[in-house]
Amino acid sequence: MSHSDWKKIDFQDFINKYNKSLIIEIAPKILFSKKDKEPESFYSLITSFFLTGSLFIYIAISIIFNLIFFTLVFFIIINVVIVVVDIFFIINYLLSNISIKLIECWVEIYEGVSQENKTFYCFSYYPIFTGKSHPNKAKNAIYKLYQQEVLNSKTDVTQIEIYISISQEASLNYDIIGYFFQYGEGVPFKEEKVNRNSWKFFPFEKTLNENYLATANWDHQYEWRNDLELDFDKLHSYAPWVLQIWNEDNLKPLTEQFKSQIFWELRRFEPFPKLEPWKGNIHSQTYESFKAYKDIQMMNEAIERIIGIDVEIKKVKDIKNKLLEIKAYFRDLILQ
Numbered sequence: 001m002s003h004s005d006w007k008k009i010d011f012q013d014f015i016n017k018y019n020k021s022l023i024i025e026i027a028p029k030i031l032f033s034k035k036d037k038e039p040e041s042f043y044s045l046i047t048s049f050f051l052t053g054s055l056f057i058y059i060a061i062s063i064i065f066n067l068i069f070f071t072l073v074f075f076i077i078i079n080v081v082i083v084v085v086d087i088f089f090i091i092n093y094l095l096s097n098i099s100i101k102l103i104e105c106w107v108e109i110y111e112g113v114s115q116e117n118k119t120f121y122c123f124s125y126y127p128i129f130t131g132k133s134h135p136n137k138a139k140n141a142i143y144k145l146y147q148q149e150v151l152n153s154k155t156d157v158t159q160i161e162i163y164i165s166i167s168q169e170a171s172l173n174y175d176i177i178g179y180f181f182q183y184g185e186g187v188p189f190k191e192e193k194v195n196r197n198s199w200k201f202f203p204f205e206k207t208l209n210e211n212y213l214a215t216a217n218w219d220h221q222y223e224w225r226n227d228l229e230l231d232f233d234k235l236h237s238y239a240p241w242v243l244q245i246w247n248e249d250n251l252k253p254l255t256e257q258f259k260s261q262i263f264w265e266l267r268r269f270e271p272f273p274k275l276e277p278w279k280g281n282i283h284s285q286t287y288e289s290f291k292a293y294k295d296i297q298m299m300n301e302a303i304e305r306i307i308g309i310d311v312e313i314k315k316v317k318d319i320k321n322k323l324l325e326i327k328a329y330f331r332d333l334i335l336q
Contacts, residue, residue, distance in 0.1 A: 006110045006122065006272045011253035014109050018172055020248070023107060026123055026176060027246040028160050031214035031225060033189075033238035036100045038133050100131050102244040103155075106254035113278040118165040120177075122273035125160045126254060127220075127244075132156035135190040135218055138313040139299065142326055146299050149330035153262050158182075158220045159269055160213070163277050176204040177277050180287075184216025185223040189234055194219045196268070196292040201275065201282055212243065268294045302329050 015023070105127045112120035131154050134140035147154045161180040167173035183200040194217055206224065216223040228235050235241075259265075274287040303313070306325050313319055319326070 005113050005276065005278075008272075009109050009111045011107070011109060018166070022172070022174065023109075023123060024246060024248065024251055026162055026164065027105060027107070027125055027251055028127075028162065028179065029212045029246075030102060030127060030222070030244045031212050031228070031241045032100075032102050032129075032244060033215060034099050034101075034240050034242060035238040036133070036189075036215065036218070038098045038100065038131060098131075100129055100133060100156075101242070102127055103130055104128050104250040104252060105246050106157075106252055106258075108254050110273050112273070112276070114168065115278055117168050118175075119168060120277050121164050121166060122275075123162045123164065124273065125162065126269075127158050127160065129156040129158070129220055130154075132220060133218055135192050136314060137316055138319050139192075139303075141316050141319065141323065142299055142302060143295070145323065145327045146295060146302070146330050149327060150266060150298065150334060151263050151295075156220055157262075157267060157269070158222075160222065161273055161275070163273075163275060163282070165277070177282065178203040179206070179213075180275055181213070182221040183223060184219075184221030185227045186231070187217045187221070189217050189238060191217060194221060196221075197288045199274065199287045201285070203283075214241065266294070268292055298330075298333070302326050305329065 105125055107126070108124040110122040110124065112122065114120070132143070134143050144154060159181065163177040163180065165175050165177060179202045180199060182196060183198050184194065187194060196219070198221065202224075210225070212225045213222045214225050214228045215221070216227075228241075268289065268291045270289055270291065275282055275285050279285070303311075306322055306329060307313060307319060
């Protein structure tokens with residue numbers, strides 16, 4: 001599909017011509033789950049329980065048999081050491097027990113063809129999550145290294161395109177045509193394999209009656225709130241769901257300078273809108289990206305080169321002695 005008819009326009013020029021409130025009003029409201037978390041370090045939690053129990057047992061024994069074993073200096077040293085180590089494991093667990101949530105949204109604006117006294121626009125919104133947790137714990141550790149070394153950020157960037165037409169008359173009169181995004185209906189939240197070429201168009205009417213978008217899986221694809229309500233297991237297993245609404249503080253223009261800072265060219269997004277609403281039936285238009293699995297492919301290449309082909313890995317301990325080598329592999333990719 002040719003994108004020659006789309007041109008990116010400056011954010012400030014657009015709001016000078018129209019109004020910033022238009023961009024905020026149209027921005028997609030999104031439900032995300034508080035159960036979407038980074039893997040918890042249960043080893044640290046269990047060790048903390050063991051140390052706490054051992055401390056209480058030691059204190060009890062010291063009190064009962066004080067005539068035989070009790071010395072004040074030794075008692076204090078043992079208690080301090082156990083408490084310090086215990087606190088370390090508790091902090092490690094708390095730091096690992098982190099919910100993944102939406103923090104901000106970037107936006108790019110594209111202007112398309114003008115016809116019949118109206119101009120087509122695409123608002124490309126990029127909701128940003130604090131992270132992403134692969135359901136395979138071993139691959140999740142490798143993916144974190146990929147994000148750190150290649151993308152220079154552990155945040156997860158998603159994309160939702162909203163197409164509108166604006167009247168060329170003096171007063172601001174616009175119609176929302178519809179939404180285009182990776183549709184993840186029916187996919188279990190922790191299903192490891194996801195289809196990233198699942199882009200689907202939905203007319204504006206789909207959003208009526210508070211039918212918000214919701215995160216569909218760990219890869220942060222989206223489905224509709226009505227879809228979620230039909231999926232009883234997902235709706236209740238991942239409750240509570242939080243509604244994210246955008247405002248002037250968390251909705252920001254995506255600049256070329258910022259793109260260079262986060263290695264945008266290495267991410268899986270095409271530079272232009274994917275549909276052309278002026279060409280007729282937008283419902284029949286499709287899109288597939290050769291960059292859709294770029295990050296997954298690079299992660300799998302690292303696994304094949306360093307760990308081996310057809311080697312099953314599930315837990316971090318399966319790759320623990322290879323993590324530094326994998327980190328160096330990703331770092332060398334950037335230096336090449």
